[in-house]
Amino acid sequence: MSINSKSSKTISRLKNILIIGNGGRENSLAWAIQKNESVRKVYLIPGNAGSERIKKCERIKIDINNKTELVKKLAFLKIDLIVIGPEIPLANGLADFLRKKDFKVFGPGKDGAKLEYSKSWAKEFMQNANIPTANFWKVNSLEEAKKIIHSSPFPLVVKADGLASGKGVFIPHSKDECFKAAESIFNGKFGNSGNVVVLEEKIQGPEVSVFALCDGQRYILLPTAQDHKRLNEKDKGPNTGGMGAYSPAPLLTEDSLNRIIKEIIEPTINELNKRNIDYKGVIYFGLMLTTSGPKVIEYNCRFGDPECQTIMPLMDQDFLFLLEKCSMGNLTGQEKIDRHDKVSGCVIATSKGYPNEYKIGFPIKIGKIDSTDCQIFDSGTSLSKNGELLTDGGRVLSIVCQDKDFDMVFNKAYKNLKEINFDGIYFRKDIGHQVRKNFSKEN
Ligand code: AMP
Numbered sequence: 001m002s003i004n005s006k007s008s009k010t011i012s013r014l015k016n017i018l019i020i021g022n023g024g025r026e027n028s029l030a031w032a033i034q035k036n037e038s039v040r041k042v043y044l045i046p047g048n049a050g051s052e053r054i055k056k057c058e059r060i061k062i063d064i065n066n067k068t069e070l071v072k073k074l075a076f077l078k079i080d081l082i083v084i085g086p087e088i089p090l091a092n093g094l095a096d097f098l099r100k101k102d103f104k105v106f107g108p109g110k111d112g113a114k115l116e117y118s119k120s121w122a123k124e125f126m127q128n129a130n131i132p133t134a135n136f137w138k139v140n141s142l143e144e145a146k147k148i149i150h151s152s153p154f155p156l157v158v159k160a161d162g163l164a165s166g167k168g169v170f171i172p173h174s175k176d177e178c179f180k181a182a183e184s185i186f187n188g189k190f191g192n193s194g195n196v197v198v199l200e201e202k203i204q205g206p207e208v209s210v211f212a213l214c215d216g217q218r219y220i221l222l223p224t225a226q227d228h229k230r231l232n233e234k235d236k237g238p239n240t241g242g243m244g245a246y247s248p249a250p251l252l253t254e255d256s257l258n259r260i261i262k263e264i265i266e267p268t269i270n271e272l273n274k275r276n277i278d279y280k281g282v283i284y285f286g287l288m289l290t291t292s293g294p295k296v297i298e299y300n301c302r303f304g305d306p307e308c309q310t311i312m313p314l315m316d317q318d319f320l321f322l323l324e325k326c327s328m329g330n331l332t333g334q335e336k337i338d339r340h341d342k343v344s345g346c347v348i349a350t351s352k353g354y355p356n357e358y359k360i361g362f363p364i365k366i367g368k369i370d371s372t373d374c375q376i377f378d379s380g381t382s383l384s385k386n387g388e389l390l391t392d393g394g395r396v397l398s399i400v401c402q403d404k405d406f407d408m409v410f411n412k413a414y415k416n417l418k419e420i421n422f423d424g425i426y427f428r429k430d431i432g433h434q435v436r437k438n439f440s441k442e443n
């Protein structure tokens, strides 16, 4: 990316950066941001144990809901740019609040975050803008759901309208299962997030994730990615937050990406503008490539996890400038990211039992890692009183590697994973199977 002298001037003031969030996504953002020479410190609220291993990073203990204390602290630390990672603070309007206090913020306001926190709103948004997506019905009661389920000619997908930590989507195998899913949502499985249910036509095709950094008017695309949502190999088992990813996704040829830009990305940004939504942040387009063209499965108002861990090592040190330009509304839309022709892959190691119940507190042993173009981003870890690294979540850590091709990437990732151990460690061995030429020979 080339930076003109005017923007370099603005940017040299970017010394202290704050990232809000505590996952692998936020650690990978911190890692990419600290590479920028102008950065002195990257603070994380609250971060996790892995944040402390990243250069220039420091964790801050403060309750983000205590607004007076938060603003005082950020002013004291002379924070130049704030990046909000997760959807919940965005949905609660934290970006709006901090902007009103004159901070530069990367992350949409509450109005833009609605793309993620209300699935029915997002579906109506797409309908109005003629953006291709599965047919849907918004229902307010079980009775209404029942009628639609019985009369529908399609298999249906059942979704809680609001935020549900990625667990609010059911893919039933029968009408009876469909009805039970709707019943469990209306019975309060996801609290108020289930006051409304969205029933959707089940569509088919490979899924890809596309990320657009937006400044309110203009956007630039990050390298595309493919996630692996199912827990087990061969894409079996329950849905998870994501078990691994690779980037870019070769499935998206230049032509298909151009079609996505024309039919989905630009209409989305135009529709936001039409509604006076000044979206300064990332729009995550979860897409399905169906036989009748690309369709939106969901929008998120944040970076994907683990897609973010996978993409960040492909960013040059100017990535931070892109975030700042988005926050200030002065992207040109012509910025280029130089990824030095590398590709990237990520494998997530989880606790036994995830995505259901699991135990935490097991020591993590890390042996001899080949660290050339390889990062470990902790997702759920903590430190014991003696400073020992412990498991502290369902998804524990990600190992991310880059190289010239995906075979090299995943050979290194899996070789390094042999050096990482904790009680009950689990990971899929087939991440990237779609793009590993040697995979079918080995398996
Ligand atoms: P979401 O949280 O909306 O991304 O949904 C989680 C997963 O459910 C998606 O990644 C898809 O694999 C699947 N899914 C969601 N909606 C549909 C749909 N309309 N048809 C088929 N699969 C879907």
Ligand code: GLY
Pocket (backbone or CB within 6 Å): 166, 227, 241, 242, 300, 303, 304, 305, 306, 307
């Ligand atoms: N990787 C899927 C998500 O972040 O929602």
